[in-house]
Amino acid sequence: xxxxxxxxxxxxxxxxxxxxxxxxxxxxxxxxxxxxxxxxxxxxxxxxxxxxxxxxxxxxxxxxxxxxxxxxxxxxxxxxxxxxxxxxxxxxxxxxxxxxxxxxxxxxxxxxxxxxxxxxxxxxxxxxxxxxxxxxxxxxxxxxxxxxxxxxxxxxxxxxxxxxxxxxxxxxxxxxxxxxxxxxxxxxxxxxxxxxxxxxxxxxxxxxxxxxxxxxxxxxxxxxxxxxxxxxxxxxxxxxxxxxxxxxxxxxxxxxxxxxxxxxxxxxxxxxxxxxxxxxxxxxxxxxxxxxxxxxxxxxxxxxxxxxxxxxxxxxxxxxxxxxxxxxxxxxxxxxxxxxxxxxxxxxxxxxxxxxxxxxxxxxxxxxxxxxxxxxxxxxxxxxxxxxxxxxxxxxxxxxxxxxxxxxxxxxxxxxxxxxxxxxxxxxxxxxxxxxxxxxxxxxxxxxxxxxxxxxxxxxxxxxxxxxxxxxxxxxxxxxxxxxxxxxxxxxxxxxxxxxxxxxxxxxxxxxxxxxxxxxxxxxxxxxxxxxxxxxxxxxxxxxxxxxxxxxxxxxxxxxxxxxxxxxxxxxxxxxxxxxxxxxxxxxxxxxxxxxxxxxxxxxxxxxxxxxxxxxxxxxxxxxxxxxxxxxxxxxxxxxxxxxxxxxxxxxxxxxxxxxxxxxxxxxxxxxxxxxxxxxxxxxxxxxxxxxxxxxx
Amino acid sequence: xxxxxxxxxxxxxxxxxxxxxxxxxxxxxxxxxxxxxxxxxxxxxxxxxxxxxxxxxxxxxx
Numbered sequence: 001x002x003x004x005x006x007x008x009x010x011x012x013x014x015x016x017x018x019x020x021x022x023x024x025x026x027x028x029x030x031x032x033x034x035x036x037x038x039x040x041x042x043x044x045x046x047x048x049x050x051x052x053x054x055x056x057x058x059x060x061x062x063x064x065x066x067x068x069x070x071x072x073x074x075x076x077x078x079x080x081x082x083x084x085x086x087x088x089x090x091x092x093x094x095x096x097x098x099x100x101x102x103x104x105x106x107x108x109x110x111x112x113x114x115x116x117x118x119x120x121x122x123x124x125x126x127x128x129x130x131x132x133x134x135x136x137x138x139x140x141x142x143x144x145x146x147x148x149x150x151x152x153x154x155x156x157x158x159x160x161x162x163x164x165x166x167x168x169x170x171x172x173x174x175x176x177x178x179x180x181x182x183x184x185x186x187x188x189x190x191x192x193x194x195x196x197x198x199x200x201x202x203x204x205x206x207x208x209x210x211x212x213x214x215x216x217x218x219x220x221x222x223x224x225x226x227x228x229x230x231x232x233x234x235x236x237x238x239x240x241x242x243x244x245x246x247x248x249x250x251x252x253x254x255x256x257x258x259x260x261x262x263x264x265x266x267x268x269x270x271x272x273x274x275x276x277x278x279x280x281x282x283x284x285x286x287x288x289x290x291x292x293x294x295x296x297x298x299x300x301x302x303x304x305x306x307x308x309x310x311x312x313x314x315x316x317x318x319x320x321x322x323x324x325x326x327x328x329x330x331x332x333x334x335x336x337x338x339x340x341x342x343x344x345x346x347x348x349x350x351x352x353x354x355x356x357x358x359x360x361x362x363x364x365x366x367x368x369x370x371x372x373x374x375x376x377x378x379x380x381x382x383x384x385x386x387x388x389x390x391x392x393x394x395x396x397x398x399x400x401x402x403x404x405x406x407x408x409x410x411x412x413x414x415x416x417x418x419x420x421x422x423x424x425x426x427x428x429x430x431x432x433x434x435x436x437x438x439x440x441x442x443x444x445x446x447x448x449x450x451x452x453x454x455x456x457x458x459x460x461x462x463x464x465x466x467x468x469x470x471x472x473x474x475x476x477x478x479x480x481x482x483x484x485x486x487x488x489x490x491x492x493x494x495x496x497x498x499x500x501x502x503x504x505x506x507x508x509x510x511x512x513x514x515x516x517x518x519x520x521x522x523x524x525x526x527x528x529x530x531x532x533x534x535x536x537x538x539x540x541x542x543x544x545x546x547x548x549x550x551x552x553x554x555x556x557x558x559x560x561x562x563x564x565x566x567x568x569x570x571x572x573x574x575x576x577x578x579x580x581x582x583x584x585x586x587x588x589x590x591x592x593x594x595x596x597x598x599x600x601x602x603x604x605x606x607x608x609x610x611x612x613x614x615x616x617x618x619x620x621x622x623x624x625x626x627x628x629x630x631x632x633x634x635x636x637x638x639x640x641x642x643x644x645x646x647x648x649x650x651x652x653x654x655x656x657x658x659x660x661x662x663x664x665x666x667x668x669x670x671x672x673x674x675x676x677x678x679x680x681x682x683x684x685x686x687x688x689x690x691x692x693x694x695x696x697x
Numbered sequence: 698x699x700x701x702x703x704x705x706x707x708x709x710x711x712x713x714x715x716x717x718x719x720x721x722x723x724x725x726x727x728x729x730x731x732x733x734x735x736x737x738x739x740x741x742x743x744x745x746x747x748x749x750x751x752x753x754x755x756x757x758x759x
Contacts, residue, residue: 074727
């Protein structure tokens with residue numbers, strides 16, 4: 001054991017030294033160093049920390065039958081090869097979050113975000129995903145909400161349910177905003193994204209009627225059509241007669257996304273959601289692999305400084321100091337509460353063998369975190385001036401190109417109007433100024449990586465391929481999230497009025513879908529009319545709500561581990577919980593109480609109200625001011641609400657922990673009884689992990 | 698060479714399993730073992746049920 005720890009310490013020091021040396025000499029750093037350091041750290045975490053947790057803390061038992069074996073029904077409970085479950089689980093947790101978060105956090109420089117992605121995932125996110133997966137597997141695949149209720153009590157259960165619903169609304173709104181901003185006044189992007197809808201529907205019919213269940217066939221046809229749609233979008237953008245159809249400002253596009261989301265929620269899943277998901281999963285895995293290869297081929301030098309002056313809180317993408325906001329902004333690349341929902345959903349029902357939780361839970365999150373690292377590289381290999389010109393809202397630097405470049409160059413990140421025009425032309429766009437939301441700058445970054453590695457002549461196609469990839473990805477999350485939200489609303493309303501519980505009864509579907517779409521549609525619309533781009537408000541709110549959900553998951557994990565009796569072992573969940581709840585609370589307090597109108601929600605509302613009353617706002621901004629003021633208040637109260645929910649759950653966990661330590665009665669939990677596995681014990685397929693159970697029958 | 702073909706076959710089966718392409722075949726195998734004597738679902742019915750089931754919980758993330 002001692003040698004192992006020594007190995008870990010040595011390797012971590014070595015990895016960080018590489019980054020440290022480059023940093024101290026003020027030399028630009030090559031992305032390959034970051035990739036190398038990241039891969040080493042994931043491997044070390046996986047090999048040592050995760051192995052230790054599974055063996056000692058969770059005591060995974062290779063002889064114990066997993067629910068997939070005990071409850072095998074050939075459908076959702078199916079013993080499945082661990083690499084297949086890994087693929088399944090990774091496809092489920094990987095979303096647009098780790099692409100957008102690091103892109104925004106790059107305003108602090110490449111170093112702070114990168115460090116948190118690595119440390120946060122290895123010690124926090126991966127551990128959370130793995131423990132929740134393990135707990136759910138031991139409880140026949142119970143959901144996070146059910147486990148919170150069983151292990152902590154009804155308060156924890158209700159908090160988890162409400163937390164999930166709220167995060168869903170904010171998440172969909174912010175992702176919708178990312179797509180809208182990517183399509184704004186871009187006929188190419190808009191027509192390509194629009195084409196993905198009929199393509200998905202066609203594949204839906206193909207898989208349902210023409211060749212039922214031939215998933216790979218359908219997917220391959222769909223992906224070919226998607227690639228053609230990127231090419232077709234280019235033709236649309238060049239055609240004088242067609243481009244007008246797809247050239248729109250933000251508000252109508254937002255309306256389009258809202259109507260689309262509503263339709264997707266009420267249509268049968270096989271028609272739109274399921275086929276879209278096959279396509280998006282295929283693209284997702286393909287692009288992630290391609291990006292990794294291309295980064296190694298290109299091995300770009302990062303042009304962004306390690307740390308920028310915006311660490312002091314004056315950043316143009318979003319306000320707030322590096323602490324706590326780098327932790328809030330990175331979100332899913334380091335730790336995501338949302339993953340706990342997937343880890344306690346379909347995945348635990350597929351695991352054949354208890355030790356597999358290490359590969360599936362810890363390993364998938366490590367890979368997801370690596371996607372975050374690649375997004376960080378794609379953002380920081382751009383000229384910083386270009387990065388800020390793309391990502392800063394017109395409300396911050398001015399709508400005129402000349403004003404924007406002057407302001408940004410004044411920050412010490414030189415950029416010219418000519419440079420931006422050339423870049424926009426190369427990417428096939430009319431302008432790249434103020435394309436907030438992260439998607440366009442990520443697409444420019446990805447296009448440079450792909451273009452340099454696989455052929456520069458097609459830059460504009462690569463750019464729109466990247467936009468299409470992000471949009472397909474995001475719209476899948478919009479569809480799936482709206483649907484889950486719909487079920488939750490049906491469930492909640494069903495408590496009051498029974499018929500709402502009939503999930504396939506059309507009036508119930510229509511009412512609940514309308515409620516959930518109205519919820520996220522509202523935030524999306526406000527984000528679109530916000531002159532600062534909306535992302536700077538919505539993303540921190542999303543980060544806070546997602547981390548709050550992570551805190552709920554970690555509270556459940558801590559509670560269970562304390563009840564098992566070993567307090568030291570409970571630290572593996574408690575330590576990330578303590579840090580995360582601290583960071584999230586500090587961020588929430590700043591968003592609520594800060595007197596700086598750029599940072600505090602209420603301060604912003606008061607500031608805008610004062611300006612409106614004094615008549616100092618231009619006419620167009622005065623027109624939307626009342627809505628923005630109301631929204632800032634709403635966001636402020638939401639943050640208050642999130643913080644209260646967070647501390648109620650932590651309080652509940654502390655109560656259970658205290659009672660457990662004092663030997664008082666605590667909820668007994670719902671762990672299934674030991675049954676000897678016929679699958680694993682007989683063949684003895686173990687890879688060194690797994691301890692025999694104490695309760696051998 | 699034989700080894701390479703065998704590996705490729707394993708990988709292909711893994712891809713089919715992961716994507717759900719062979720879910721129906723696996724269901725038939727399971728059905729033949731566990732529910733002998735009853736009529737299994739048709740491919741179309743099975744696919745419809747699977748799809749409905751997959752999307753009734755949280756199966757996609759941010």
